[in-house]
Amino acid sequence: MSRRRNRKKRPERGVVEITDLASNGCGVGHVDGKAIFVADTLPGEQALYQPVKVKRDYEQAEMATLFSASPDRATPRCAHFGVCGGCILQHASPEAQVEFKQRQLLDALTRVGGVAPERVLEPLVGARWGYRRRARLGAKHVPKKGGTLVGFRERGAPFIAQLSRCEVLVPEVGTRLAELGRLIDDLSIRSAIPQIEVAAGDNHIALVFRVLEEPSTVDRERLADYERATGFVIYLQPGNESTIAPLSGEPEPLYYDLPAYDARLYFQPNDFVQIHGDINRRMIDAALAELDVGADDTVLELFSGLGNFSVPLSRAAREVITVEGEAGLVERARANAARNGATNISAHVDNLFEPAERPAWRPERADKVLLDPPRSGAAEVLGHVAATGAQRIVYCSCHPATLARDAATLVEQYGYRLTAAGVMDMFPHTAHIESMAVFDLAQ
Numbered sequence: 001m002s003r004r005r006n007r008k009k010r011p012e013r014g015v016v017e018i019t020d021l022a023s024n025g026c027g028v029g030h031v032d033g034k035a036i037f038v039a040d041t042l043p044g045e046q047a048l049y050q051p052v053k054v055k056r057d058y059e060q061a062e063m064a065t066l067f068s069a070s071p072d073r074a075t076p077r078c079a080h081f082g083v084c085g086g087c088i089l090q091h092a093s094p095e096a097q098v099e100f101k102q103r104q105l106l107d108a109l110t111r112v113g114g115v116a117p118e119r120v121l122e123p124l125v126g127a128r129w130g131y132r133r134r135a136r137l138g139a140k141h142v143p144k145k146g147g148t149l150v151g152f153r154e155r156g157a158p159f160i161a162q163l164s165r166c167e168v169l170v171p172e173v174g175t176r177l178a179e180l181g182r183l184i185d186d187l188s189i190r191s192a193i194p195q196i197e198v199a200a201g202d203n204h205i206a207l208v209f210r211v212l213e214e215p216s217t218v219d220r221e222r223l224a225d226y227e228r229a230t231g232f233v234i235y236l237q238p239g240n241e242s243t244i245a246p247l248s249g250e251p252e253p254l255y256y257d258l259p260a261y262d263a264r265l266y267f268q269p270n271d272f273v274q275i276h277g278d279i280n281r282r283m284i285d286a287a288l289a290e291l292d293v294g295a296d297d298t299v300l301e302l303f304s305g306l307g308n309f310s311v312p313l314s315r316a317a318r319e320v321i322t323v324e325g326e327a328g329l330v331e332r333a334r335a336n337a338a339r340n341g342a343t344n345i346s347a348h349v350d351n352l353f354e355p356a357e358r359p360a361w362r363p364e365r366a367d368k369v370l371l372d373p374p375r376s377g378a379a380e381v382l383g384h385v386a387a388t389g390a391q392r393i394v395y396c397s398c399h400p401a402t403l404a405r406d407a408a409t410l411v412e413q414y415g416y417r418l419t420a421a422g423v424m425d426m427f428p429h430t431a432h433i434e435s436m437a438v439f440d441l442a443q
Contacts, residue, residue, distance in 0.1 A: 011050075015049070016031050025100075036059050042073055047063045074091060074094075079164070080163050080166075084152050085157075105403075105423050109418070118420065120422055130169070133198075149162050152166070170205065183223075192211060196208065196210070201254030204252070204254065211238050264339065266335065288312060298320075306329050310337070310345050311345070319346070323352060330348070352373075367391060369390040370396075386414035395439065400435060416440060424436060
């Protein structure tokens with residue numbers, strides 16, 4: 001049998017009217033009752049599409065030709081848009097991106113949670129380029145492509161994209177991706193460095209090189225030369241996160257300032273901090289404004305990290321009780337509280353996904369509660385939150401579906417009202433949605 005006869009026939013192209021955006025940022029339309037998801041399209045556009053995956057009730061497709069453009073269409077700033085999987089919404093205007101995220105949030109609350117906010121919060125927006133202060137960059141030595149590639153993975157593929165720069169990373173790093181690749185090329189362990197963690201503070205930028213083999217003396221000298229030339233602080237990670245250590249000396253810890261609260265928070269390169277510093281400051285302001293903390297209030301904060309909310313909360317409240325599952329973060333939270341003179345914070349370590357029937361940290365009464373859980377949400381602690389009798393809850397979420405699920409629980413089981421909700425554009429040009437919801441105990 002000939003190779004030609006063995007070749008699989010490509011699915012036929014078609015024309016579709018895009019009517020909406022799906023949660024993954026793809027435009028969606030319908031042809032003969034079947035949903036067609038077309039990357040890089042917007043509502044109101046007509047496009048010729050090429051299917052890449054065909055299922056019985058839907059197709060995933062690439063845009064072959066755009067016949068009519070939406071007024072919301074924008075020219076992507078990044079030369080690698082469409083190849084790199086880091087951003088998927090650069091073809092939409094800033095306003096359209098935020099509107100999409102707000103719509104996704106409200107739809108999730110209604111569809112998943114069966115609830116709707118009494119008030120829609122004004123979206124929190126900030127810098128759209130050069131904002132990303134935390135990232136995990138892949139690295140791969142690929143001689144056929146000229147050396148080591150450093151960056152994010154290709155869209156829809158496991159390979160590292162061949163990038164010259166990244167427009168959303170802090171510029172000090174985003175403009176040096178090719179340079180970092182050349183640095184790795186010059187090392188004897190070039191094939192044993194799979195990733196570089198980026199962590200940018202207000203004082204300096206840390207790069208954590210994951211090393212699967214011990215660097216030679218010459219390797220260390222080359223890395224030290226690069227450190228001196230750029231001002232980066234380089235760390236090496238030969239094993240798990242506990243093995244991260246500076247290449248040389250004892251550098252000053254990373255920190256970021258919260259001037260409105262006269263606070264400085266220190267963190268380690270592998271610690272969780274919010275990606276977008278500007279939006280983080282606005283988020284704190286908005287959360288405290290919605291909580292409306294009084295001088296006699298006890299505030300319970302769950303999933304509290306290293307003190308991002310608790311130190312600002314301490315400036316207004318009588319007492320702040322914080323709980324976090326990672327012991328290292330709690331240690332840093334206590335140190336940050338001490339440095340900032342926040343003597344009214346008590347920090348506790350506990351697994352909030354498996355809390356005790358009556359956790360030691362749960363107060364008899366809390367006036368206000370702040371939740372900032374990971375993507376999986378806060379389902380396991382909602383009963384404890386309700387048991388405090390808190391009059392108001394502010395819930396910061398990074399996943400609309402779990403927020404909606406938890407909102408339904410708070411409303412239906414524990415007698416709260418969803419009084420407000422809105423989005424925070426923490427990740428411009430991506431489909432990632434950060435949001436804030438406010439719950440009041442029904443009278």
